[in-house]
Amino acid sequence: MIINKSDIISNLSSELKAYTSSDIDYSVKKLLTFISKSLYSGERVEIRGFGTFSLHHHNSRTARNPKTGELLALEKRASVHFKPSKELKQRVNNKI
Amino acid sequence: MTITKNTLVELLYNEVGLNKREAREFIEMFFESIKKNLENGNDIKLSGFGNFILRNKNARPGRNPKTGEDVTISERRVVTFKSGLKLKTKLEAYDGNTNKESS
Numbered sequence: 001m002i003i004n005k006s007d008i009i010s011n012l013s014s015e016l017k018a019y020t021s022s023d024i025d026y027s028v029k030k031l032l033t034f035i036s037k038s039l040y041s042g043e044r045v046e047i048r049g050f051g052t053f054s055l056h057h058h059n060s061r062t063a064r065n066p067k068t069g070e071l072l073a074l075e076k077r078a079s080v081h082f083k084p085s086k087e088l089k090q091r092v093n094n095k096i
Numbered sequence: 097m098t099i100t101k102n103t104l105v106e107l108l109y110n111e112v113g114l115n116k117r118e119a120r121e122f123i124e125m126f127f128e129s130i131k132k133n134l135e136n137g138n139d140i141k142l143s144g145f146g147n148f149i150l151r152n153k154n155a156r157p158g159r160n161p162k163t164g165e166d167v168t169i170s171e172r173r174v175v176t177f178k179s180g181l182k183l184k185t186k187l188e189a190y191d192g193n194t195n196k197e198s199s
Binding site: 005011027033047087091 | 121127131137
């Protein structure tokens, strides 16, 4: 099954009765935007018990389009890397 | 500086107006909800941010790098994260120092 943001929000609103769902929606968006912004300004984001988001840097290189064989230049770029915490790794594995 | 749960608590305190105890509780529950879903075998898609996808790995032969001993790495399930297009596009413009304030 695929869970999206609104499922997470309704999960939270059934547990946090004191908040309206639009409050929850607002806070979740704030959190995600903040984490994204931190990442693309070069910060590491470390959430204990969940995992760590960090950047991996890739140098520019020339690659080929495997279909056409055409050369193409890839710019220097960064990508997000997520390392799950020990707890998350174990929990995901207990119910295989 | 590394962003931690404390930084996120400050964010919700300053920008949403939760008190610090509420903010901490909210953050714990948010990540717990993601963990719980992954634990139950669900993939998570957070639009604008990225997807947490579960992958099943088959057992494979491996070796203990310390002792050189042959071992079997057992079948397991792992979480992978794929950043969304929005986050990816932002990062393509990032060349390692332009976005950073002078440090």
